[in-house]
Amino acid sequence: MTFYNRTEELDALADAFDASGSDLVVIYGRRRVGKTELLKAFCNDRPHIYFLAAQEAERRQREKFTEQVATHFEDRVPRINGWDEAFTYLGEKLQTEQTVVVIDEFPYLVAENDSIPSYLQAFVDEQLDGTDSMLILCGSSVSTMESEVLGHESPLYGRRTAQFDVRPFSFEQAREVITYGIGDAVRSYAVTGGTPMYLTLFDYDAPLAANIRSRILSPSVVLYNEPEFLLRTELRTPARYMSILEAVALGHTTPNEVSGATGIDSGPLSKYLQTLRRLRLLEREVPVTASNKKSKRSRYRVADEFLRFWFRYVEPNRSGIEEAPDVVYRGTIAPDLPTHVATTFEDVCREALWxxxxxxxxxxxxxxxxxxxxxxxxxxxxxxxxxxxxxxxxxxxxxxxxxxxxxxxxxxxxxxxxxxxxxxxxxxxxxxxxxxxxxxxxxxxxxxxxxxxxxxxxxxxxx
CATH class of the missing domain: 3.40.1350.10 (Trna Endonuclease; Chain: A, domain 1)
Structure with a gap:
């Protein structure tokens, strides 16, 4: 995938790496926002070890990590019995070379062994300190990164030298990818939002309608099931969360309206709404003049334009899409799309004013x-x-x-x-x-x- 934008993050990482002393950098953000591409772009011309954690047994994870360290330093793979020994081995090698060490999807390691932040604390304090190397911890589970790395209770609290909360592109940033004229660019952004992967799946030499039909309204393409996939990777039982997101996307924006549309009582609903906000799938708004941001006049909105589009048009019409996608587009999506785009247009206008x-x-x-x-x-x-x-x-x-x-x-x-x-x-x-x-x-x-x-x-x- 072509790498776009993120120049501020790249410059900040480069400045930290070039300065004397060690660094512990934390990078986090929702899935698909381009964290891994950012890391690859930064590491490309620097000596680095890139380790991508996976959902597999702890022992196998540790073996792979140690193998990558040994391979980078052209060393024989040592016998390692625990993460404390693995990080000690890494620390010894970092004394010989300035290196960027990336642990991507760090929450997967924590899920298998919640003592890893403590082992890393010892590594940072006793071995990384005194080198010119950089350790980067990256993760898509925002809640895990905020609690296990950035939180007050984390052993790593106060040790980071920089953190990057990677967000989807704004409309202005997305224009580097969206090559339509301004009007069609707003319409297209209302469909893809600013998530880099979604943006790059569209063919901007083709009309927007053709992109919607070929890149979204086909059961064989990535975006057709993408929101459901995202929720299943974060939540064990996503059904109620999906019904809430669909209700909000269809215009039920207050807690009472959501409760009425979904049949979920206000007590449980509050917890579901908090979880969706923590996952950055919902946003809570209050009137800009409200002196108390806990105002009871709050409304909710789907936080991502593509998710808002998907829950408005795809999820409620799956049966029709699988049988006759063109009929769904012509009869349901195309006539209503200006109403959907109007909300995005307000956001774009506000961004333009800023x-x-x-x-x-x-x-x-x-x-x-x-x-x-x-x-x-x-x-x-x-x-x-x-x-x-x-x-x-x-x-x-x-x-x-x-x-x-x-x-x-x-x-x-x-x-x-x-x-x-x-x-x-x-x-x-x-x-x-x-x-x-x-x-x-x-x-x-x-x-x-x-x-x-x-x-x-x-x-x-x-x-």
Missing amino acids: AGIRRGDVDPYSELGRWWYGEHEVDIVGLAPNDDRLLLAECKWTSDPVGRSLVERLRTKADHVRWGPGDRTEHFALFSKSGFVDGLADEVDDNWSLYGLSDLEALFATA
Whole structure:
């Protein structure tokens, strides 16, 4: 797979390796986000030992690890009786050469022997320290990495010199892969999200519809069963979790709505929701103006665009897809896809505003997020408390140009957003896929900004 982006992570790893002294680096993140490709790119031109742990017996894991260390240093494989001896052997060899040592999928080792973090503590304190080598622990089980490596109770707590929480690509980063024009790029991102593996499976010389049909709506391709595979690798009984994700993807966003759609009582549901958040499959949102982030006005959303697409269109229609995928696409997905993309478009617009703020092309705001209260909602509200300035923005993924009625509605909504003093400054912005009716730009004052797709793309332009 072609390696994209991650330049900040690569530069930080290179700086740490080139500096004097040893390093313990922790890299973690959800499956498929490109952690292994990042490690391979970093290790490519440096002396390294790359060990990929697997779900197999501890003794065999230890033997493979020792064999790789011996092979790297052109040594005879020693007789090793425990992980403490294996790490001692590695430590002796690191005295002779600056080396990057990678243990990928580290949680698999911990699952077989929960004393391994203690053995590594002794190794880091007594043998890695004093060398110029680097030990990298990498894992896809975020909960295990946070508890067994980064957590306060872990023997390794406080010993890391750097950590990287590898996330899916933002829309701006994904544009390096998505070669469509800006409009189709937003539509495509709404399907694949920013997970590198999903992005690279699409053929961007083909229309998006063809990619959806050939790369997702076929039982023989990877993405057809990918979400179920991900859940089964993390959870013993994924059925209820899948029903929750499907309910949220279909628009049931509050705990009460999810409970009603799934039939799961509120008590157990709370634990399921927490688990899905810990696995980074669900996100919890509160209105951006909420002073208490534990606000009861919370909503949930599927944290990944591809998972949201899959649970909205694939999981509920599996029988039809296996019999007549083109009929499902034409009759179910294509007519509803603009509604699905509209949510992604809001996220892309917010990301574009942050890009403009960083470059100084947009007035600064400390927070940007959704706002709602009762029947009133605003797609993006920006807060600048130091200046008592409020931004209200709407994002329209429609086939018709935005007209004057939306301007009036947004002005009215501003009266319902309780934030700041009575004499606060209010700025407004409209984002539109299909532009604006003639004359609208001349009718609004300087407190309004209108962004078509080309203007949106300009916000992402580098300085």
